[in-house]
Each structure stands twice: as structure tokens, then as C-alpha cells.
Amino acid sequence: MSVTAAKGFRAAGIAAGIKESGNPDLALVVNDGPRLAAAGVFTSNRVKAAPVLWSEQVVKGGQVSAVVLNSGGANACTGPQGFQDTHATAEKVAGTLGLNAGEVAVASTGLIGVTLPMDKLLPGVGTAAAALSAHGGEKAAIAIKTTDSVHKTAVAEGAGWTVGGMAKGAGMLAPGLATMLVVLTTDADVAAPDLDRALREATRLTFDRVDSDGCMSTNDTVLLLASGAAAVTPEYAEFADAVRQVCDDLARQLIGDAEGASKDIRIEVIGAADEDDAVEVGRSIARNNLLKCAIHGEDPNWGRVLSAIGTTSAAFEPDRLNVAINDVWVCKNGSVGEDRDLVDMRYREVRITADLAAGSASAVIWANDLTADYVHENSAYSS
Amino acid sequence: MSVTAAKGFRAAGIAAGIKESGNPDLALVVNDGPRLAAAGVFTSNRVKAAPVLWSEQVVKGGQVSAVVLNSGGANACTGPQGFQDTHATAEKVAGTLGLNAGEVAVASTGLIGVTLPMDKLLPGVGTAAAALSAHGGEKAAIAIKTTDSVHKTAVAEGAGWTVGGMAKGAGMLAPGLATMLVVLTTDADVAAPDLDRALREATRLTFDRVDSDGCMSTNDTVLLLASGAAAVTPEYAEFADAVRQVCDDLARQLIGDAEGASKDIRIEVIGAADEDDAVEVGRSIARNNLLKCAIHGEDPNWGRVLSAIGTTSAAFEPDRLNVAINDVWVCKNGSVGEDRDLVDMRYREVRITADLAAGSASAVIWANDLTADYVHENSAYSS
Numbered sequence: 001m002s003v004t005a006a007k008g009f010r011a012a013g014i015a016a017g018i019k020e021s022g023n024p025d026l027a028l029v030v031n032d033g034p035r036l037a038a039a040g041v042f043t044s045n046r047v048k049a050a051p052v053l054w055s056e057q058v059v060k061g062g063q064v065s066a067v068v069l070n071s072g073g074a075n076a077c078t079g080p081q082g083f084q085d086t087h088a089t090a091e092k093v094a095g096t097l098g099l100n101a102g103e104v105a106v107a108s109t110g111l112i113g114v115t116l117p118m119d120k121l122l123p124g125v126g127t128a129a130a131a132l133s134a135h136g137g138e139k140a141a142i143a144i145k146t147t148d149s150v151h152k153t154a155v156a157e158g159a160g161w162t163v164g165g166m167a168k169g170a171g172m173l174a175p176g177l178a179t180m181l182v183v184l185t186t187d188a189d190v191a192a193p194d195l196d197r198a199l200r201e202a203t204r205l206t207f208d209r210v211d212s213d214g215c216m217s218t219n220d221t222v223l224l225l226a227s228g229a230a231a232v233t234p235e236y237a238e239f240a241d242a243v244r245q246v247c248d249d250l251a252r253q254l255i256g257d258a259e260g261a262s263k264d265i266r267i268e269v270i271g272a273a274d275e276d277d278a279v280e281v282g283r284s285i286a287r288n289n290l291l292k293c294a295i296h297g298e299d300p301n302w303g304r305v306l307s308a309i310g311t312t313s314a315a316f317e318p319d320r321l322n323v324a325i326n327d328v329w330v331c332k333n334g335s336v337g338e339d340r341d342l343v344d345m346r347y348r349e350v351r352i353t354a355d356l357a358a359g360s361a362s363a364v365i366w367a368n369d370l371t372a373d374y375v376h377e378n379s380a381y382s383s
Numbered sequence: 384m385s386v387t388a389a390k391g392f393r394a395a396g397i398a399a400g401i402k403e404s405g406n407p408d409l410a411l412v413v414n415d416g417p418r419l420a421a422a423g424v425f426t427s428n429r430v431k432a433a434p435v436l437w438s439e440q441v442v443k444g445g446q447v448s449a450v451v452l453n454s455g456g457a458n459a460c461t462g463p464q465g466f467q468d469t470h471a472t473a474e475k476v477a478g479t480l481g482l483n484a485g486e487v488a489v490a491s492t493g494l495i496g497v498t499l500p501m502d503k504l505l506p507g508v509g510t511a512a513a514a515l516s517a518h519g520g521e522k523a524a525i526a527i528k529t530t531d532s533v534h535k536t537a538v539a540e541g542a543g544w545t546v547g548g549m550a551k552g553a554g555m556l557a558p559g560l561a562t563m564l565v566v567l568t569t570d571a572d573v574a575a576p577d578l579d580r581a582l583r584e585a586t587r588l589t590f591d592r593v594d595s596d597g598c599m600s601t602n603d604t605v606l607l608l609a610s611g612a613a614a615v616t617p618e619y620a621e622f623a624d625a626v627r628q629v630c631d632d633l634a635r636q637l638i639g640d641a642e643g644a645s646k647d648i649r650i651e652v653i654g655a656a657d658e659d660d661a662v663e664v665g666r667s668i669a670r671n672n673l674l675k676c677a678i679h680g681e682d683p684n685w686g687r688v689l690s691a692i693g694t695t696s697a698a699f700e701p702d703r704l705n706v707a708i709n710d711v712w713v714c715k716n717g718s719v720g721e722d723r724d725l726v727d728m729r730y731r732e733v734r735i736t737a738d739l740a741a742g743s744a745s746a747v748i749w750a751n752d753l754t755a756d757y758v759h760e761n762s763a764y765s766s
Contacts, residue, residue: 045690045693045694046692046693046694046695046699046701047689047690047692047693047701047704047717048693048701074686076686076689076690077685077686077689077714077717077718077719078718078719079702079716079717079718079719081718082718111686112684112686112687112689112690113685113686113689113714113718113719114719115719213672213673214670214671214672215671215672215673215687215690215691216690216693216694217690218686218689218690218693287597288597288598289596289597289598289672289753289757289761290596290598290761293757293758293760293761293762294761294762296758296762297761297762297763299762299763301495302460302496303457303459303460303494303495303496303601304495304598306430306459306460306495306496306601307428307430307459307495307598307599307600307601308598309429309430310428310429310430310431310599310601311428311429311599312429316429318429318430318431319462321430331460331496333462334430334460334462335460335461335462335464335465335496336460336461336462336496336497336498370672370758371758372755372758372759374672374676374758375676375679375753375754375755375757375758376755377676378672378673378676378677378680379676379677379679379680379682380680380682
């Protein structure tokens with residue numbers, strides 16, 4: 001499972017003492033090759049954490065031999081010291097494992113605006129390196145958790161090759177990307193440009209379409225590493241499909257574990273003039289706090305869906321809009337439709353279908369409800 | 384006070400039985416002239432309630448002789464029937480008072496997607512007409528409340544003339560405009576074009592800059608009526624200033640009474656390249672759920688401010704950003720600044736100052752914190 005499901009990778013997850021709780025907080029993933037190809041996608045937030053700035057440069061070379069990830073501190077908004085700390089972490093990994101620091105990606109997650117305890121992190125790198133194992137993927141996935149209630153892994157099998165991965169993220173999930181760290185690995189023999197293409201296609205349709213709370217992180221990082229250890233080069237489409245499957249699986253796990261959520265909301269926009277319109281409308285619905293509260297209260301308040309659609313620039317006529325909640329078309333032609341009492345909202349998954357009646361494009365966005373637990377968790381996080 | 388502070392106006396507020404609670408739910412404001420000049424600003428939501436579509440047309444003529452407002456139902460997303468109901472309401476007011484229906488504005492607030500009980504509303508118009516009084520402004524303000532905990536009125540005095548007003552709105556406050564019904568009156572002798580200009584300038588800087596929960600209503604209506612009864616035509620600047628004062632006063636009352644809020648957050652963006660940048664950044668901060676939760680928890684979590692700024696397209700360099708919370712500059716040059724423990728957040732008002740260090744433009748946006756009470760109130764509203 002996880003990042004060691006594919007051959008050619010070792011991983012470890014240990015407690016370095018970065019978290020005051022003593023829980024695991026440092027993960028290491030090493031690509032033993034023979035290929036060291038890699039691609040990455042990073043947050044589109046313009047305020048980027050030091051490890052994001054570093055890893056963007058590392059990935060540009062198309063080769064990554066190791067990834068070091070820590071929870072317990074985001075190393076974001078930490079100034080020049082933060083960047084030096086990231087650099088020192090990569091150097092420490094490189095020195096310990098005999099690698100080139102320019103091929104060591106770094107990822108961090110936790111509170112913004114706090115420098116990392118390097119006196120704990122650097123020795124932790126040595127401990128993690130000593131613990132590296134071809135079965136260490138699970139422990140690595142555990143070590144990157146922050147407020148996650150469970151660790152998240154996924155795998156897809158090809159003919160003689162595998163794509164595996166791990167993710168962390170529980171809140172602050174929004175397009176571009178979520179507050180997530182994701183490492184995907186494959187033993188397929190795929191060159192960096194194809195990895196990049198497959199990863200961008202997959203994230204566009206998966207991680208970029210989960211929107212837990214509308215907030216965009218400073219640290220989001222998704223990496224895909226290929227070892228080539230299976231000595232198989234799959235058809236591109238087949239490979240891309242496996243990458244998308246793993247991303248989709250992990251994205252759903254992120255939504256399912258979102259902070260304080262009691263409902264997973266699947267928003268499907270249909271009848272859009274084009275895909276951009278469908279995504280814009282889906283995100284607007286996903287971010288409507290009033291609707292998210294209503295869903296929490298199991299109230300099929302379709303008026304709030306229309307109100308959210310009305311704030312977008314998508315092509316539609318208000319009196320042609322149709323909305324279904326759990327397949328009951330409660331709004332037809334912009335007005336009252338089927339009886340809202342027919343909507344059964346007892347289950348965790350709630351499906352909203354918004355028909356713009358303006359074309360044939362569609363998109364699916366996943367979101368969560370807004371709950372008192374979300375408020376509690378996020379009003380006390382740093383205290 | 385309220386809409387009858389200015390001479391030439393009568394008003395009433397009565398219980399027509401639209402609300403099941405039996406609370407007041409119908410207000411009437413009549414302009415007895417000699418002038419009947421009027422201007423209006425309406426929601427920019429593309430899904431507009433029937434009364435908005437109607438009143439937009441009424442106001443285009445520049446003359447309004449009466450405004451009828453109901454709480455207990457928004458008459459939004461109610462199809463052709465909803466528009467007929469609005470039309471019938473205006474006709475009923477016109478017939479009862481001997482006016483032209485084309486000069487009767489209509490405003491509604493309450494649940495979306497429910498048709499109004501016209502069998503109660505139309506007789507209510509007769510009751511309200513019989514109750515009209517030059518001292519009825521307060522009762523009118525009470526009759527337009529929905530989840531408001533208090534009714535909201537304001538007044539500004541010129542030299543021999545007055546601007547007064549009433550507002551309702553407690554949630555769904557967002558730019559363009561808030562979920563608000565506002566009626567302003569003046570006895571100054573001002574023609575419709577100047578009313579329009581003064582009202583647009585005032586709303587741009589007041590109602591358009593309160594953002595309680597990021598949600599935009601289908602029903603927002605702000606009307607300004609001039610009776611000319613004071614027989615004074617003030618200087619334009621002086622008049623516009625009085626209108627802005629009243630709007631500012633009412634806007635602050637809306638934020639102060641926002642659903643479930645425990646904090647009013649004043650977000651001032653300074654050092655912006657232009658005012659548009661300042662407003663964009665202010666709104667992004669105002670809508671960040673994670674920050675709103677942190678403020679609720681009295682946690683000066685400036686990382687979430689930077690994270691919100693980073694999602695905008697405003698001109699700034701991440702490593703030049705400065706952020707103060709209650710005047711303590713907790714973030715300097717995009718990194719850790721003064722000790723966050725110096726920030727005292729015990730009071731209801733919290734001031735966030737975001738310095739983009741990119742110019743000299745600024746803007747102020749008012750927002751609220753996000754609380755469990757907001758979730759409770761909005762998850763149960765229609766049930």
C-alpha cells in the first residue's frame with residue numbers, strides 16, 4: 001500500500017519531536033530507481049511556504065531521489081530563516097543518504113508563521129533514514145497527519161506495474177489545491193514529461209475539485225515519482241488512468257475526513273455551456289456557507305443553491321434553472337418543483353444536481369457541510 | 384426617527400398574518416410630496432426575486448409614491464405566479480391610496496421558493512394604509528425584521544432638512560448588496576438623478592463593504608425617496624454626505640446584529656496599488672472561514688490572513704506584507720513580527736490591518752466571525 005506499493009521505493013515515518021504530542025511527525029520516501037523521474041503540482045496561493053518554493057525548483061529538473069515531509073509546522077511565512085531551514089533539511093537528507101540535495105523535495109504541514117525546531121528535525125532525518133523500509137509506506141502516511149483522523153493511502157494496479165500514494169489533509173481543502181501533502185509513486189518506467197502531464201490531468205479532475213471550506217493553503221504539494229523498477233512502460237492513457245484513480249481515491253478520502261464535517265456533498269453541474277461554467281457554478285455552490293449549514297441541518301434548501309448560482313458569470317437564464325437534491329427535482333424552471341419533503345437527507349452523502357439548461361458540459365465538485373464542530377476545531381487550533 | 388424623520392412621509396407597520404408567529408410582517412411607506420423623486424440600488428445576484436424585478440422598473444421612472452415591504456416570504460424563485468403576486472400587491476396599494484401602481488415599489492424578505500399568502504397580504508395592505516402616520520417609521524422598521532434581533536433606524540440632519548432610514552438584515556450580508564431591505568427618506572428637495580448619484584456613492588462605500596457570510600441575496604433593495612417637503616435644496620456634497628452617514632450607520636447596525644456573530648471584524652487594507660486591489664483583498668480576508676473561526680476563538684492567527692491575501696490577484700510581494708491585529712503588527716515583511724501574545728481580543732470589535740506595501744490606496748470591509756450559533760441558526764432556519 002501507500003508509497004511503497006510500487007517497487008523501487010523505501011519509506012519511513014518516525015516521531016522526531018516536532019509535535020509536542022510526541023506523535024509521528026517526519027516521513028521520508030526514497031526512490032531507489034533505476035529511474036528517478038518526477039513531477040509536481042503545487043499550491044496556486046501566491047503566499048507560498050518555503051518548502052513549496054524549494055520543491056518547485058527541485059521538480060523542475062525532472063529528477064527526485066527523495067522526499068522528506070514533516071507535520072507539526074508549515075514553515076510558511078517564516079522569512080529567509082524558513083528557506084534556510086528547508087535547504088538545511090534537504091542537505092541533511094542528501095548527506096545521510098549520499099544523494100544530491102538538488103534532487104530532494106521537501107514538504108511541510110502544520111501552523112503557519114512558526115519556524116521549525118531544527119534541533120529536533122535534523123536528528124530526526126537520521127532516525128528516519130535508518131528506518132527506511134520497502135514496507136514503510138504506512139508509517140510514512142501516518143507521520144504526515146495533522147488534524148486527520150485517519151491516514152490515507154491508495155493504490156492502482158496495472159499489468160506488471162503499480163501506482164500507489166499517500167495523502168494528508170483534513171481542512172482548508174480548496175481548489176488549487178487543498179491543504180494537502182500527497183506523494184504518489186510508481187514503478188512503471190515513465191519519463192518526467194509524461195509524469196507531469198498525467199499528474200496535471202489527474203489533479204485538475206480530482207484534488208482541484210474538492211472544496212471543503214473554500215480556503216487555499218500555502219503548502220499544498222502533490223508529487224509523483226517513478227522508479228522504473230517494474231521495467232514496464234505502459235500506454236500513456238492506461239498510466240494516466242491509474243494516476244487519476246489513485247488521486248480520485250485520495251481526494252475522496254480527504255473530503256470524507258474533513259474537519260468537523262457530517263456530510264459529504266457531491267455537487268454535479270450539468271447542462272453548462274462549457275466546463276469552465278460548470279466548475280465556476282459548482283465551486284460557488286460548494287462555498288455557500290448558508291447552504292452548507294442547511295445541508296448540515298438536513299434541510300433541502302434549494303433557494304440557497306439558486307442564490308449561489310446567481311452570483312456566477314456562467315451562461316444561464318434564471319427561469320430555466322433546475323435543481324435536484326438526492327435526485328428529487330425540488331426546483332424546476334427556477335421555481336418550486338417536486339415536494340421537498342420527498343428528499344431523504346439522513347445519509348452522509350448528499351447529492352446536489354444543478355442543471356443550467358444552457359449546454360451539455362458538466363463537472364463534479366465535492367464539498368462538506370458547515371458544522372459547529374468545524375467552528376470549534378478551527379477556533380482552537382493554534383491555542 | 385426612521386423613514387418618518389423627514390417631513391412629507393407617513394409609514395405603518397402591522398401584522399398581516401404572513402408570518403406564522405403573528406409578528407409584524409407588513410410595512411408601508413408613503414411619500415406625500417410635493418416631490419416624489421426616487422432612486423434605487425438592487426442586488427447584483429442574477430437570480431432576482433419578483434419584487435426586485437418589479438421595483439427596478441418602478442425606480443427607472445424616477446418617481447416613487449409608496450413602498451410596500453413584507454417579511455415572512457422573499458417571493459424569490461416563485462415563477463410567473465410570484466411576479467403576478469408582486470404586481471397585485473402594488474395594484475392593491477395604488478387602489479387603496481389612489482396612486483399609480485407604476486410608482487409603487489415592492490420589497491420582500493424571508494424564505495426563497497415559497498409563494499406569498501396573498502389572502503393575508505392583500506387585506507394587510509388595507510390595514511396598513513389605515514394605520515399610516517407621520518410617526519409610523521418605528522413600526523415600519525419593526526415589521527420588516529426577519530432574524531434581526533433589533534430593528535434598525537438612523538437619521539442625519541442638514542440645515543433645515545433631514546435624511547432618515549430603516550434597514551433589516553442579519554445574515555447573508557455580502558457585497559452587491561447584503562440581504563437587506565433599506566428605505567431612506569429625505570425632505571430635501573433633490574431631483575432623481577442626484578438621488579441616484581448620492582445613493583450609488585453611499586452604497587458603494589457602506590452596504591457594499593459589509594460581508595457577514597459571503598452570501599449574496601436575491602432580494603436586496605435600497606431605496607431613497609425625496610419628498611421636497613422641507614423646501615430646501617442642499618449642496619450636493621452636503622446631501623451626499625448625509626446619505627452616506629445614514630447608510631454607514633445602518634450598515635454598521637447590520638454587522639452588529641449578524642446571525643450568531645460574537646465579533647465584528649473591521650478589515651482595513653492599506654498600501655494597496657489601487658482601491659480595487661484593496662477591496663479585493665479585504666473581501667478575501669472577510670470570507671476566509673478559517674480566519675473567521677480563529678477570530679471567534681480570540682486567536683490572532685495572522686497566517687490565515689496571509690493565506691487569504693495570497694489567493695487574490697492584487698499587486699503585492701509576499702515578503703513585504705505586514706499585518707496588524709488590534710494594532711499589534713504580528714506579521715512584518717511576510718514573516719513573524721511582534722509577539723502575538725500582545726494582542727488583546729477580548730472585545731467585540733477586532734481590527735485587522737493588512738498592509739500590501741504596494742501603493743497608497745486603502746479600503747475598509749466589515750465582517751463577522753464564524754460561530755457555532757451561526758451554524759445552528761442557519762441549519763434550522765426553514766425547518
